[in-house]
Amino acid sequence: MVPTPITVRVPAKVNLHLSVGDARPDGYHELVTVFQALSLTDDVTVLAADEPALEVQGEGADSVPTGPENLAWKAVRLLAERSGRDPENPGLRISINKGIPVAGGMAGGSADAAATLQAVNQLWRLELGRDELSEIAAQIGSDVPFSLQGGTALGTGRGESLVPVLARHTFHWVIALDKEGLSTPGVYGELDRLRAENGNGRIGEVEPLLEALASGDPRQLALLLGNDLQAAAVSLRPNLRRTLRAGVQAGALAGVVSGSGPTCAFLCTDGEEAVRVAAELSGAGVCRTVRVAHGPVPGAKVLTEEPANRPTPPQVHA
Ligand SMILES: C[C@](O)(CO)[C@H](O)COP(=O)(O)OP(=O)(O)OC[C@H]1O[C@@H](n2ccc(N)nc2=O)[C@H](O)[C@@H]1O
Ligand SMILES: Nc1ncnc2c1ncn2[C@@H]1O[C@H](COP(=O)(O)OP(=O)(O)OP(=O)(O)O)[C@@H](O)[C@H]1O
Known part of the structure; x- marks a missing residue:
């Protein structure tokens, strides 16, 4: 069979x-x-x-x-x-x-x-x-x-x-996609180059962020988001500075480059606010597309339903 x-x-x-x-x-x-x-x-x-x-x-x-x-x-x-x-x-x-x-x-x-x-x-x-x-x-x-x-x-x-x-509670995010991707080894290489040139700017310890996650308070978490690769991603893609600023101006609590970038993730107070921030950020014309998302969600999981029933994620075109 x-x-x-x-x-x-x-x-x-x-x-x-x-x-x-x-x-x-x-x-x-x-x-x-x-x-x-x-x-x-x-x-x-x-x-x-x-x-x-x-x-x-x-x-x-x-x-x-x-x-x-x-x-x-x-x-x-x-x-x-x-x-x-x-x-x-x-x-x-x-x-x-x-x-x-x-x-x-x-x-x-x-x-x-x-x-x-x-x-x-x-x-x-x-x-x-x-x-x-x-x-x-x-x-x-x-x-x-x-x-x-x-x-x-x-x-x-x-x-x-x-x-x-x-992580207590669900956190609500706005995701801003850039026009083209960035190479992961390229961004790590740029960080090494920047550090050799300018010394070692590093984010702080992880413990306060773990406490904020346990508290479930997005305002507390927002103050602690940090990414050492952000400077390197921004150095390779300077327009990300504008995107990060625009997300916060649109009402997000904070924004951070996701991993090696160039996607930026903005933390919002709740789901409704995320939809509002997404619409405003989309209108600012600083990125290709804006999405809303929430987390945490489970890892790779076998679907029992038909893939055709997959819900369409909310999407706002810039
Ligand atoms: C930027 C992140 O997404 C953050 O979670 C990851 O560190 C990247 O993970 P990934 O894409 O699975 O990366 P890998 O396929 O393991 O490695 C790709 C390249 O990224 C760089 N790399 C990756 C992970 C790491 N801890 N140090 C590195 O310097 C190396 O140049 C490596 O050759
Ligand atoms: N299944 C796949 N989906 C997407 N890209 C893939 C896949 N397999 C190989 N690649 C290659 O990997 C490169 C990086 O794509 P990917 O979407 O994994 O990047 P990324 O999200 O920045 O990765 P990471 O966050 O793990 O560093 C792509 O440019 C593509 O050439």
């Missing part, structure tokens, strides 16, 4: 706190970060097929590679090797429906890799547990374990070592 296709929904992430240490000998930077999974999602469907194929639809689909460099194929190769299948001909077709901005600092490719791990684990009945999947996820990329786990988590090492964090 041909197994039924498996669809997994997987969230974007924002780093509420991203403290970047020095570059390590392996080229990675030591991080202390707090991830939150947001309600912008990709759906990844995996089904058995004679010829391997990968198709991408949705937000930014044209700029996503469909060949072996797609992180979803990397996930398949690792699971095939582990289960004694041919990594070059795994007998799978993958279909990705993107709602997460591509190259936006929201872990879009990592999300698809995490979703593929979940889907193929189920399709091939591998019965790999959470820890095993997490260990494979870390071989794909630093953000992939968090895409599997979701929620709110403290990440250390290169970001792959996770512990869940208590």
